[in-house]
Amino acid sequence: MIADRINRVQESGTMKMKELASKLKEEGKKVISFTVGEPDFGTPKHIVDAAIDALNAGMTKYINAPGLPELREAIAEKSRTENNIPCDKSNVLVTPTKHAIFQSLFATVNPGDEVLLPDPSWVTYFACISFAEGKAVPVPLLEENEFRMTPETVAEKITPKSKVLMMNSPSNPCGSVYTEEDIKGIADLAIDHDLIVVTDEVYERIVFDGAKHLSIASLPGMAERTITVNGFSKTYAMTGWRLGWLIADKPFFKAINKIQQHTITHAPTFIQKAGVVALTGPTTDLDMMVNEFQKRRDIVDQFIKETPGASAPRPRGAFYALMKFDADMSDQDMAMHILNESSVLTTPGSAFGDMGKGHLRISFATSTEEVKKGMAGIKSALEKL
Ligand code: GLU
Numbered sequence: 001m002i003a004d005r006i007n008r009v010q011e012s013g014t015m016k017m018k019e020l021a022s023k024l025k026e027e028g029k030k031v032i033s034f035t036v037g038e039p040d041f042g043t044p045k046h047i048v049d050a051a052i053d054a055l056n057a058g059m060t061k062y063i064n065a066p067g068l069p070e071l072r073e074a075i076a077e078k079s080r081t082e083n084n085i086p087c088d089k090s091n092v093l094v095t096p097t098k099h100a101i102f103q104s105l106f107a108t109v110n111p112g113d114e115v116l117l118p119d120p121s122w123v124t125y126f127a128c129i130s131f132a133e134g135k136a137v138p139v140p141l142l143e144e145n146e147f148r149m150t151p152e153t154v155a156e157k158i159t160p161k162s163k164v165l166m167m168n169s170p171s172n173p174c175g176s177v178y179t180e181e182d183i184k185g186i187a188d189l190a191i192d193h194d195l196i197v198v199t200d201e202v203y204e205r206i207v208f209d210g211a212k213h214l215s216i217a218s219l220p221g222m223a224e225r226t227i228t229v230n231g232f233s234k235t236y237a238m239t240g241w242r243l244g245w246l247i248a249d250k251p252f253f254k255a256i257n258k259i260q261q262h263t264i265t266h267a268p269t270f271i272q273k274a275g276v277v278a279l280t281g282p283t284t285d286l287d288m289m290v291n292e293f294q295k296r297r298d299i300v301d302q303f304i305k306e307t308p309g310a311s312a313p314r315p316r317g318a319f320y321a322l323m324k325f326d327a328d329m330s331d332q333d334m335a336m337h338i339l340n341e342s343s344v345l346t347t348p349g350s351a352f353g354d355m356g357k358g359h360l361r362i363s364f365a366t367s368t369e370e371v372k373k374g375m376a377g378i379k380s381a382l383e384k385l
Contacts, residue, residue: 013351175315
């Protein structure tokens with residue numbers, strides 16, 4: 001009854017754990033959820049007010065599929081000045097981030113084309129490649145490389161069928177931030193092998209210890225082969241608003257716009273107005289949130305170091321640690337053991353690809369108090385083994 005292209009795809013491992021956390025909370029159980037990557041902060045008030053004002057001003061009608069001209073202009077301006085991406089408003093399409101990834105792959109991948117992607121990587125990349133009937137070619141992320149793809153690990157997986165390379169720095173689920181050298185080397189490979197790059201930069205502002213984010217599309221010869229995906233969810237604590245964007249060269253833009261016209265039409269009009277205010281308004285809230293995430297990262301990192309049999313590279317960005325454990329059980333069983341012993345929920349690493357097996361993803365986008373309690377719970381559950 002159900003189409004093969006859907007049967008091939010697993011339920012989202014991140015959403016599944018989020019649903020379990022919600023169910024346990026509804027049942028009145030006290031659980032600490034390190035599952036979904038969602039900032040615990042509220043959306044800054046000036047952004048909320050902008051959406052209310054836009055609704056009251058009647059911004060409730062259709063607009064053109066690529067988005068509100070004012071928002072496309074603000075995104076282009078931000079991308080030129082902060083990310084050095086050569087673009088203008090005509091390259092910007094406003095859409096929820098997850099849909100941007102889906103549309104980018106749907107527009108570029110033919111059945112059987114190979115799509116290189118980091119392993120582990122966010123669950124949705126595998127699903128979107130499969131929806132487009134491409135073949136996912138995982139590039140293993142090694143702990144010794146602090147969970148980053150390198151030009152060498154990418155080069156090993158390139159074949160004549162390679163069409164698209166997916167990038168994600170800062171990384172979900174690893175918390176790694178790629179170096180300039182990695183990104184330049186990977187860009188050279190993309191040019192040499194005529195690859196399209198789809199880069200998810202949704203965590204770009206959440207970097208620690210003075211690390212710098214580099215957009216691959218800013219490098220010479222890359223803007224014409226790169227689709228840059230970004231969004232408001234993580235940076236501005238706007239997860240429920242479903243607002244993001246992509247930047248693409250004309251041929252990609254035109255193809256993707258067809259998908260947008262025939263699927264969601266456009267992102268909600270009044271929400272796009274709030275997006276303008278988010279991008280052009282004060283950054284005080286944003287700076288506060290990143291500082292908080294860095295403090296929580298320190299707590300998580302310290303606990304992992306003190307936990308027998310556990311290890312993880314120190315997260316450099318995003319709000320995830322991918323913790324390896326040394327025990328004779330699957331990551332699903334380990335997640336259940338920690339839940340039963342300490343009422344802490346994590347996401348089993350195998351949801352993010354084969355290389356995630358034997359790991360748990362810890363999302364530390366929750367309050368400092370919960371991070372402390374939850375990490376103590378993980379430590380004591382591992383000590384009991
Ligand atoms: N990207 C977030 C996560 O990995 C949100 C959940 C999702 O959409 O997968 O937890």
